[in-house]
Structure formats: structure tokens, C-alpha cells
Amino acid sequence: MDLVLFGPPGAGKGTQAERLVEKLDVPQISTGDLMRAERKSGSDLGKKFDEYMSAGKLVPDELVLELMKKRLSQSDAQKGAIFDGFPRTQPQAEALDALLSEMGRKIAKVVVIEVPVEDIVERITGRRVDPKTGQTYHVRYNPPPSGVEVEQRKDDTEEVVRTRFEGYKKKTEPVLPYYEKKGLVARVDGVGSLDEVTKRIETALGL
């Protein structure tokens, strides 16, 4: 199954994708995570990503698509994937359809996790990540177990998240009608406990 988790920054796409991986038996593909890994490697490409990510701006489509092509060619991604944070622009959405079609696949559902901006700021500024495992936590809603050392993402400041949210409204949300026309969109209320949101997504997917 190929599934897109769509929604503003901090909606819970990554958190919910991690929970769906086992159930669907397909990998989570997060363009944000792929870019952060590239950045950590210190490569020139990683430095380029950093310029955009630190400012909360979208990375240019051609760079994102290059990354996605490479990831989709890997062996674990041959049966399906949970796309998290991708596509984010109309060209990315069309390119994903083309890439999947070459593999004889198509998107089964686009789940939009809806969360108001006030909650987003609280979620993002309270987010912490375990750099060793990539596991995401929240200081209040999903605290890390004692002994686990966590860090804060560079772009998780209130100022940067507001820029990311504006970018979502301007460039990403307008992609939804493309999927609506195909009858693929399911909207899910993202406010509630992690388990409640998981249940809503599973219901939307008929799981």
C-alpha cells in the first residue's frame, strides 16, 4: 500500500507514520528525515538542504525528487510506502504519481491530519528527538523514558515554525484538490491523544 500522510508541521505525521509501519508492513519515507541524515553527513547536498530547512523554507523540488527517486529504488520500498512530509508541492505530487506508475503502483489514500496553528506551535516547541534512534517525543504529551538523551531540532523554534506553517498554507495545502479530484482524501482530526488519532487514521484506512 502507498499512503500519503499530509498535514501542517507538527500535525503528528511522523508520530503516526511510525505507528503504521508495522501494521502496513511498508517503510515510512520522510523527506525531512532523509534531508536531516544528509545534513548530518556533512555533504555539500546536506549543506544546501540546511540553508532552506533552518529558515523553514521548502527545499527546491528538483533536489527533493532526486532524493525520493533514490529512496524508492531501495529494496524495502518495493511493495509500498508511507510518505510523510512528501509531496509538498504540485510538481512533487505529479512526480510521485509518475514514479509510482513506473513501478506499477498508485497512491491508495491521502490522510490529512488536521491541527489548529496554536496546537502546532506548542507541539513543535515541545518536541524532542532521540538522535540515536530518531524516535520523537514531546516534553508534555509523550515524554522520553528516563535515561534517554534527547535533543531539539534546529528548526523547532516558534519563529521558524510559523514560517513553515505559512509555507504549508501557501504551497502545500493547495495540492489537496489534486487528490480530492481522484477521491483519495480522508480528513482526520489530529487533536486528541496519540492513540485516539491512530484509531481515527486506522478507521479512515479501513484497518
Ligand code: AP5
Ligand atoms: P519535516 O521534517 O517533514 O517537518 P514538517 O512537515 O514540518 O513536519 P514535522 O516533522 O515538524 O511534524 P510532524 O507532522 O511529523 O509531527 P510529529 O509527529 O513530529 O520537514 C522539515 C523541513 O525539511 C521543511 O521545513 C523543509 O525545509 C524540508 N522539507 C522536508 N520535506 C520537504 C519536501 N517534500 N519538499 C521541500 N522541502 C522539504 O509531532 C510533532 C510533536 O507533537 C512531537 O513532539 C509529538 O510527540 C507531538 N504529538 C504528535 N501527536 C500528538 C498528539 N496527538 N497530541 C499531542 N502531541 C502530539
